[in-house]
Amino acid sequence: MPELAEVEFFRRVWDPGLGRRVRAVELHPEARIFRFTDPTELVACLTGARLLASEARGKLLGFRVSGGARLGIHLGMSGRLDLESASFEPGRHDHLVLRLRGRALVFSDPRLFGRVLFAREEAPPWWSALPPEVLSPDFTPEAVAAFLRRRARSPIKAVLLMQERFPGIGNWMADEILWRSGIHPRTPAGAIGEGDARRLWRETRAVARGALRSVAPVAGGAPRSDAPEHGDPPRGWLFHVRWGGDGRCPRTGVPLVRERIGGRTTCWSPGRQRLSRRGEKPAGSRRSRAASRG
DNA sequence: GGAGATGTTTCAAG
DNA sequence: GCTTGAAACATCTC
Numbered sequence: 001m002p003e004l005a006e007v008e009f010f011r012r013v014w015d016p017g018l019g020r021r022v023r024a025v026e027l028h029p030e031a032r033i034f035r036f037t038d039p040t041e042l043v044a045c046l047t048g049a050r051l052l053a054s055e056a057r058g059k060l061l062g063f064r065v066s067g068g069a070r071l072g073i074h075l076g077m078s079g080r081l082d083l084e085s086a087s088f089e090p091g092r093h094d095h096l097v098l099r100l101r102g103r104a105l106v107f108s109d110p111r112l113f114g115r116v117l118f119a120r121e122e123a124p125p126w127w128s129a130l131p132p133e134v135l136s137p138d139f140t141p142e143a144v145a146a147f148l149r150r151r152a153r154s155p156i157k158a159v160l161l162m163q164e165r166f167p168g169i170g171n172w173m174a175d176e177i178l179w180r181s182g183i184h185p186r187t188p189a190g191a192i193g194e195g196d197a198r199r200l201w202r203e204t205r206a207v208a209r210g211a212l213r214s215v216a217p218v219a220g221g222a223p224r225s226d227a228p229e230h231g232d233p234p235r236g237w238l239f240h241v242r243w244g245g246d247g248r249c250p251r252t253g254v255p256l257v258r259e260r261i262g263g264r265t266t267c268w269s270p271g272r273q274r275l276s277r278r279g280e281k282p283a284g285s286r287r288s289r290a291a292s293r294g
Numbered sequence: 295g296g297a298g299a300t301g302t303t304t305c306a307a308g
Numbered sequence: 309g310c311t312t313g314a315a316a317c318a319t320c321t322c
Contacts, residue, residue: 003300032318059301077301078319093319110319113301154312163302170300263313265298 003059003170005211010081011056012218014063017083017098017105018053022046024099031095032112033079042118045069046098051105057130058167069120070127076113082106131167134208141201148197152190156200158262159189166204172239173211175267177203179238179249184275185261185268191276210234242267 025046029039050066061081063071073081084104090097096107096116107116117126132138147165148156160166160174169177178185180203183196192200214233233239238256241247247256249269258267 006300074301077299111299111301112318115302151311158313161301172300263315264301 003173004056004168004208005215007056007059007061007075007168008212009215009218010075011054011061012215013081013083014051014054014105015218017100017103018051020100021048021050022098022100023048026090026097026099028095033076033095033107033109033114033116035115037116037118042071042116045118045120046071051098056168057127057133058163059170060127060130062127064122068122069118070122070124072115072117072119072127073107074115074117076109076111076115078111079107079109079114082108131164133167134169134204135212139201139205141198144201144204145194145197148189148192148200152188154189155186155262156183156189156192157185157264157266160200160204161262161264168208169204171264171266172242173207175242176207176233176238178273179267179269180207182273184273185266187276193276196276210237238267238269 025043027034027039027043034042045067046065049069051071052064052066054061054063056062059074061073061075063073065071073079075081082105084106086099086102086104088097088104088106090106091108093110094106094108095112098105107114117124119126132143143165147162148159151159151162157174157178160169160177161171163169166174175185177200181196181199183192183200211233216232236250238250241250241256247267248254249256249272252269252272254269254271256267257270258265260266
């Protein structure tokens with residue numbers, strides 16, 4: 001489930017636990033989410049410590065721990081964070097529980113694609129060496145264009161999912177970005193002209209901003225099944241129709257196509273999203289696309 | 295019972 | 309050595 005906005009939602013879920021002492025740590029050491037961590041060290045270091053602050057970078061959550069340590073949580077495909085009462089009893093998929101006074105912070109993940117990271121320093125490489133956020137000034141059109149050239153033969157859909165350049169972008173956001181940009185998901189990255197590359201950069205940021213703005217308010221204590229983790233993206237977004245079998249393009253009314261591209265189910269709007277040809281004139285393609293819009 | 299699910303890593307082939 | 313695509317990971321839901 002979690003990509004940029006959902007990760008931000010779950011970050012806020014644990015906010016009420018910041019600054020409080022961790023009285024006990026409960027975990028299943030053999031759970032796959034600890035495959036990159038020493039669970040014994042994790043328990044030893046976290047017990048008695050406090051989570052001081054949290055931050056989301058791409059799909060990774062980082063918690064600064066008192067005493068100069070860093071706890072990292074990646075939610076994988078099915079991970080989630082919850083705030084529970086003191087009487088909470090872990091279920092089958094609740095792999096990490098931090099007991100505070102009066103409440104419990106819980107990380108659960110049925111599919112176990114998520115992971116827990118831990119280091120006795122505030123900025124270990126897995127935290128400090130992450131690429132620039134798509135909404136940061138360092139995420140530039142030039143960096144995007146250079147990356148597209150390097151991944152020239154890959155379909156642009158697959159390229160948008162590469163976290164080394166587009167941190168936080170997941171499957172539905174990638175489809176949203178391509179739909180807004182008018183680019184066919186199967187277009188080889190190297191065939192995208194300068195104008196379309198710039199447009200891709202702009203829409204990547206627009207979709208990230210819109211998704212973050214629509215993060216649902218965190219209601220402490222809400223039952224898990226009621227938690228609206230992905231909020232409600234703006235009206236008119238592909239998001240609202242991309243899972244429906246008979247979904248139609250919000251802009252053209254044409255039935256959307258769903259197929260597997262870059263190893264992932266992809267939803268796109270025929271007619272609106274066209275394959276670029278190699279060697280297309282950058283400025284011309286940009287102008288003609290802008291003129292034919294709306 | 296089968297297919298697919300908002301993710302990453304690994305491995306083999308080009 | 310780099311790029312690319314498929315498979316693997318584990319479980320649940322439709």
